[in-house]
Amino acid sequence: NAGVTQTPKFQVLKTGQSMTLQCAQDMNHNSMYWYRQDPGMGLRLIYYSASEGTTDKGEVPNGYNVSRLNKREFSLRLESAAPSQTSVYFCASSLAGSSYEQYFGPGTRLTVT
Amino acid sequence: GENVEQHPSTLSVQEGDSAVIKCTYSDSASNYFPWYKQELGKRPQLIIDIRSNVGEKKDQRIAVTLNKTAKHFSLHITETQPEDSAVYFCAASPQGAQKLVFGQGTRLTINP
Numbered sequence: 206n207a208g209v210t211q212t213p214k215f216q217v218l219k220t221g222q223s224m225t226l227q228c229a230q231d232m233n234h235n236s237m238y239w240y241r242q243d244p245g246m247g248l249r250l251i252y253y254s255a256s257e258g259t260t261d262k263g264e265v266p267n268g269y270n271v272s273r274l275n276k277r278e279f280s281l282r283l284e285s286a287a288p289s290q291t292s293v294y295f296c297a298s299s300l301a302g303s304s305y306e307q308y309f310g311p312g313t314r315l316t317v318t
Numbered sequence: 319g320e321n322v323e324q325h326p327s328t329l330s331v332q333e334g335d336s337a338v339i340k341c342t343y344s345d346s347a348s349n350y351f352p353w354y355k356q357e358l359g360k361r362p363q364l365i366i367d368i369r370s371n372v373g374e375k376k377d378q379r380i381a382v383t384l385n386k387t388a389k390h391f392s393l394h395i396t397e398t399q400p401e402d403s404a405v406y407f408c409a410a411s412p413q414g415a416q417k418l419v420f421g422q423g424t425r426l427t428i429n430p
Contacts (some may be wrong), residue, residue, distance in 0.1 A: 236416065245327070248362065248408060248420040254414040263417060295361065303411040303418045304350040304369075309361040 206231050211296050217316045218286045226281040226313050236299045237272060237279035239263075239305065240271030241292040248295065254279055255302060257293035272291045320345040320412050324421025332429050337398055340392040341408035350411040350416070351384060352390045357404045365406075366393070369428045395426075403428045 209230045218224055230237065239251040245301050250263030254273040268290060270282045279298075283290060297307040321344040331337045343351075352367035368375045368382045368391065375382050381399075384391040395402055405425050409418040 238417070240368070245422060245424040247324075250417055250419075253417050261416070264419075302416045306352070306364045307418065308364070311361055 209234065209296055209298055211294075211310035211313050212242075213313060214311065215314050217318065218283075219318055220287060222280065222286050223284050224286065225283075226294055226296070226315075227278070228310055230298040230308070230312060231276045231277065231301075232298060232308065233277070233296040234306075234308075235277070235301045236271065236303070238296045238297040238299075239269075239279070239281045240297065241265065241290075242295060242312075243292050244318065251281065268286050286315075288317050297308045319417040320410055321346055322408060322410050322421040323328045324406050324408050326424060327422065328425045328427070330427045330429060331398055332397055333400060335398055337395045337402070337426055337428075339393045339426070340390060340422050341392070341405055341409070341410075342388075343410040343419075344389065344416075345410070345412045346386075346389060346411045348410040349413045352409050352411075353382060353393050354407045354409065354420075356407065362407060367405070397430075398428045400430060401426050402426060416425055 212227045235256045238253045240248040252271040256259045257276045295312040299305040299307045324341045349370040354362040355365045356362040379396045381394040386429040405423045
């Protein structure tokens with residue numbers, strides 16, 4: 206099993222450009238999450254999908270959109286990138302909600318210039 | 319909403335000594351408290367968790383204690399080893415919520 210995979214691993218964008226971060230899991234998990242990690246700020250939840258067909262905002266949703274494409278895949282889109290979105294992005298999944306272990310992907314390091 | 323505070327932000331201990339990291343939470347309805355370890359350049363991984371119906375849980379050199387009255391929980395690492403050097407995150411999950419709220423992290427350094 207590959208677990209949770211993310212693409213790309215690294216990305217550099219110019220201000221105003223758009224991009225989509227891809228995430229997939231092969232553990233048959235119901236819940237999926239997107240976090241951003243900034244120095245000294247811990248892991249902050251952007252959006253989550255408790256189950257296929259549902260998505261909800263987390264702590265820092267502004268400037269992002271998500272799509273739960275199917276049970277395996279959960280993508281994060283930046284419509285118009287800003288320097289403040291420079292961060293490391295982690296996707297995670299869990300069996301059924303936040304009271305179960307979350308398995309993280311390897312992360313995407315995004316720089317917006 | 320839930321707020322989780324973690325202390326200290328950095329911690330340096332001698333190899334073989336114990337390390338303690340503390341977290342407080344604000345929502346008394348929170349009922350699940352995991353701890354994640356993140357090595358440099360790697361993804362976070364769960365090391366231990368505790369639920370609100372339990373006061374303490376141990377797994378070899380790692381233990382977590384929970385005080386629901388005071389709304390705080392702590393991670394204890396005994397007989398520290400160089401491979402324990404990492405950033406540790408606590409988190410809390412309010413009952414009925416489908417998300418975790420993380421603390422800011424503690425960078426633990428084990429000195430040989």
